[in-house]
Amino acid sequence: MKTADRFVFLNPPGAVEAVVVLILLLILIYSLLKLFRYQLSGFKKAVLVFLNLLSFLFLLVILFDFAVVTEIYEEERPHIAILLDGSWSMNLPADTSGNSRAHYVRDFFKKHRDFFSELGKQSTLSYFVFDEGLHPVSPELMDEFKPYGRCTGIAKALLELERRPERIDSVILFSDGASNCGSLSEDKDSLLKGAFYTKVNTVGTVLLDDIKDIWVDAVRVSDIAFVRYPLSLNVVIRSTGIGSITVPVTLSEGNRVLAVKYVSLGSSNPLGVEVGFEVRPDSVGRKVYTVSVPVISGELIKENNSSSFVVEAIIDRIRVLHIAGSPSWDVRFLRRALKRNPSVNLVAFFILREATDIVFASQNELSLIPFPVDEIFDKGLKDFDVVIFQNFDFRPYGIYGYHLKKLRDYVAKDGGGFVLIGGDGGFFSGYETEPVSDLIPVRVDGLFQEKVTRDGSGVRLTKIGRKHPVTRILVNEEENQKHWERLPSLDTLTRVEGLKPGALSLVETHKGDPVLVLSKVGAGKVATFLSDSLWKWSFVHGGEGDLYPYYESLWNRLLLWMVGDPSLKDLRVKTDRGVYNPGESAKIEVWEQVYDEADSKPVADVTRPDGSSLKVELGKSGEGRFESEVKVYGYGVYRVRVQGNSEPGSDRVDETLFIVSPPVKEIRGPNADMGLLREISKKTGGRFITIKDNPKELGISFKPKRVITGSREVRIWDSPWVFICLVLLVSSEWVLRRVWGLK
Numbered sequence: 001m002k003t004a005d006r007f008v009f010l011n012p013p014g015a016v017e018a019v020v021v022l023i024l025l026l027i028l029i030y031s032l033l034k035l036f037r038y039q040l041s042g043f044k045k046a047v048l049v050f051l052n053l054l055s056f057l058f059l060l061v062i063l064f065d066f067a068v069v070t071e072i073y074e075e076e077r078p079h080i081a082i083l084l085d086g087s088w089s090m091n092l093p094a095d096t097s098g099n100s101r102a103h104y105v106r107d108f109f110k111k112h113r114d115f116f117s118e119l120g121k122q123s124t125l126s127y128f129v130f131d132e133g134l135h136p137v138s139p140e141l142m143d144e145f146k147p148y149g150r151c152t153g154i155a156k157a158l159l160e161l162e163r164r165p166e167r168i169d170s171v172i173l174f175s176d177g178a179s180n181c182g183s184l185s186e187d188k189d190s191l192l193k194g195a196f197y198t199k200v201n202t203v204g205t206v207l208l209d210d211i212k213d214i215w216v217d218a219v220r221v222s223d224i225a226f227v228r229y230p231l232s233l234n235v236v237i238r239s240t241g242i243g244s245i246t247v248p249v250t251l252s253e254g255n256r257v258l259a260v261k262y263v264s265l266g267s268s269n270p271l272g273v274e275v276g277f278e279v280r281p282d283s284v285g286r287k288v289y290t291v292s293v294p295v296i297s298g299e300l301i302k303e304n305n306s307s308s309f310v311v312e313a314i315i316d317r318i319r320v321l322h323i324a325g326s327p328s329w330d331v332r333f334l335r336r337a338l339k340r341n342p343s344v345n346l347v348a349f350f351i352l353r354e355a356t357d358i359v360f361a362s363q364n365e366l367s368l369i370p371f372p373v374d375e376i377f378d379k380g381l382k383d384f385d386v387v388i389f390q391n392f393d394f395r396p397y398g399i400y401g402y403h404l405k406k407l408r409d410y411v412a413k414d415g416g417g418f419v420l421i422g423g424d425g426g427f428f429s430g431y432e433t434e435p436v437s438d439l440i441p442v443r444v445d446g447l448f449q450e451k452v453t454r455d456g457s458g459v460r461l462t463k464i465g466r467k468h469p470v471t472r473i474l475v476n477e478e479e480n481q482k483h484w485e486r487l488p489s490l491d492t493l494t495r496v497e498g499l500k501p502g503a504l505s506l507v508e509t510h511k512g513d514p515v516l517v518l519s520k521v522g523a524g525k526v527a528t529f530l531s532d533s534l535w536k537w538s539f540v541h542g543g544e545g546d547l548y549p550y551y552e553s554l555w556n557r558l559l560l561w562m563v564g565d566p567s568l569k570d571l572r573v574k575t576d577r578g579v580y581n582p583g584e585s586a587k588i589e590v591w592e593q594v595y596d597e598a599d600s601k602p603v604a605d606v607t608r609p610d611g612s613s614l615k616v617e618l619g620k621s622g623e624g625r626f627e628s629e630v631k632v633y634g635y636g637v638y639r640v641r642v643q644g645n646s647e648p649g650s651d652r653v654d655e656t657l658f659i660v661s662p663p664v665k666e667i668r669g670p671n672a673d674m675g676l677l678r679e680i681s682k683k684t685g686g687r688f689i690t691i692k693d694n695p696k697e698l699g700i701s702f703k704p705k706r707v708i709t710g711s712r713e714v715r716i717w718d719s720p721w722v723f724i725c726l727v728l729l730v731s732s733e734w735v736l737r738r739v740w741g742l743k
């Protein structure tokens with residue numbers, strides 16, 4: 001233990017004390033002026049002046065309660081905290097070399113290892129990483145420092161540091177100065193107006209003062225969109241350090257460019273320029289779109305030149321275009337089923353007068369409108385989710401190869417659904433020729449002498465049909481098969497040569513002829529019914545007259561399958577979020593419909609943005625439920641694919657997408673403010689250097705600090721000798737004045 005004495009005033013100066021001191025001072029001055037009027041020698045005057053001043057000082061000691069404090073202390077090593085900015089912006093370039101700010105921090109500790117080693121010997125070092133909060137870390141982290149924080153909370157980190165139980169004597173803070181956990185003004189006010197008692201030395205990790213940058217500042221869009229309906233979005237583009245410039249703004253989905261617009265940037269638009277776009281999802285599910293601007297010459301930061309966002313596309317109502325070649329019972333029952341379905345928005349055309357009919361009136365006098373071929377095939381197809389041709393011979397109505405190519409592209413490229421129902425005017429009315437033949441899942445042979453048979457036949461489910469969600473009207477497989485076997489026989493059946501590759505026959509006659517065939521063509525789906533007497537399935541048995549609701553259920557399930565509704569999938573996959581930050585874990589959840597007691601588990605894999613694939617081990621979390629977590633780092637679009645039973649027709653494959661992108665606040669602009677770091681150091685009595693400077697320039701003291709363990713105080717006034725001295729002084733002056741003849 002060591003001791004040290006110091007003098008203190010136990011009665012600190014105040015207003016009353018100031019008045020008393022002023023009065024005493026006036027008395028002293030008056031006494032001295034009076035003294036100098038006497039004719040005395042220099043020695044005598046000096047003695048009296050000395051006694052007056054000494055008396056005045058004694059009175060001040062008594063007034064302010066002068067005391068001697070003896071402190072008992074121990075010497076300890078100073079406690080220094082090293083704070084590393086762990087926010088994602090530390091991955092951005094520090095200078096034109098392209099090296100990241102975190103890279104320079106790692107190099108700084110390697111290059112000055114001896115300095116920090118000596119600092120560790122002479123002081124107690126504590127290491128912390130901060131982003132939204134303050135996190136203690138081990139010194140070994142310096143060599144593999146990887147920042148993934150969502151924002152830079154410098155003010156919050158310093159406040160948390162001061163609240164810690166151990167006393168921090170000095171701080172070395174490494175950061176780019178992008179204090180952005182709150183609003184920019186709030187964070188700066190907290191730093192520059194806050195009361196920080198610890199000396200903060202700052203090390204700036206950005207080596208450029210003037211940074212050129214163009215960035216996507218914000219994307220304002222709804223999380224939900226309806227399939228085939230336009231969704232509006234607004235994009236804000238900002239720039240700094242580049243002057244006036246016009247740049248293209250591109251909206252894309254994957255590798256497909258959807259739209260390009262141009263904006264003019266510059267000092268006249270400090271808050272950025274807003275530009276609007278529209279997207280029209282063509283199928284159900286999670287969609288990922290990207291807005292981007294080009295990288296200009298000299299631009300330092302490229303990571304914020306694009307921004308991806310997620311939209312969940314859902315079905316509002318299934319829009320169906322129904323074209324019937326002629327009135328029939330089959331047309332009537334199908335139309336009724338579609339109109340009764342609350343989720344269907346139906347537009348129907350019925351051909352009541354053929355183009356070859358002879359009429360004795362002009363077109364203007366006819367009440368029936370001509371079939372609007374161009375309106376439907378040129379522009380109207382994209383407004384529908386499913387198109388149904390029922391016993392429709394398109395040839396007499398001016399529907400040529402151009403229109404049929406539009407129909408094929410609507411299915412294959414735009415993801416539309418197409419249903420073809422047979423009859424006398426069905427499959428053999430030009431559907432065997434290209435381009436429409438590319439859609440049909442069966443091979444049509446026009447050389448058949450008997451194209452449509454009328455001998456009647458019952459139906460049954462194929463092996464694939466027993467598992468397929470369209471024909472699985474009832475959950476129990478055995479009951480579902482009985483349901484199909486009870487259906488009335490069909491009056492007609494279109495004869496075909498066979499199925500095309502990839503086509504799935506779900507329903508067949510007892511002779512094995514296909515009745516309901518499905519296929520996938522490009523992005524879309526196709527279904528064919530090879531009979532125009534399906535209306536009989538509206539009854540339990542022919543002639544009994546009881547309505548059978550499963551006819552409508554069949555059509556409802558077929559339409560839902562056409563638009564990709566998730567409720568009709570045997571296997572579904574999703575992630576808990578659509579957007580993740582680097583370093584987070586994506587939770588993958590899988591649901592599988594189980595129809596037997598076989599213990600099977602789906603297989604999942606994740607395709608990364610660079611094209612590499614990662615196998616995912618799924619763990620069972622419940623009956624038919626599986627889940628897993630995948631750590632994600634590289635930013636971009638990830639694709640999760642899950643496959644279950646490989647049996648054809650089971651439809652046990654599903655996919656979803658998610659995005660890994662830097663935190664929005666961390667890439668909104670250059671995210672660097674060396675001026676803020678300088679202000680922090682200046683305010684707290686510290687120093688500022690850059691990451692390229694020598695840490696010795698921080699001037700950190702290695703001297704041990706004193707820790708007071710106790711103290712004692714001795715008041716001067718408590719000693720009787722002080723009173724005796726004061727009496728002696730006053731009496732001495734009085735005696736001398738009388739001896740020297742003064743009054």
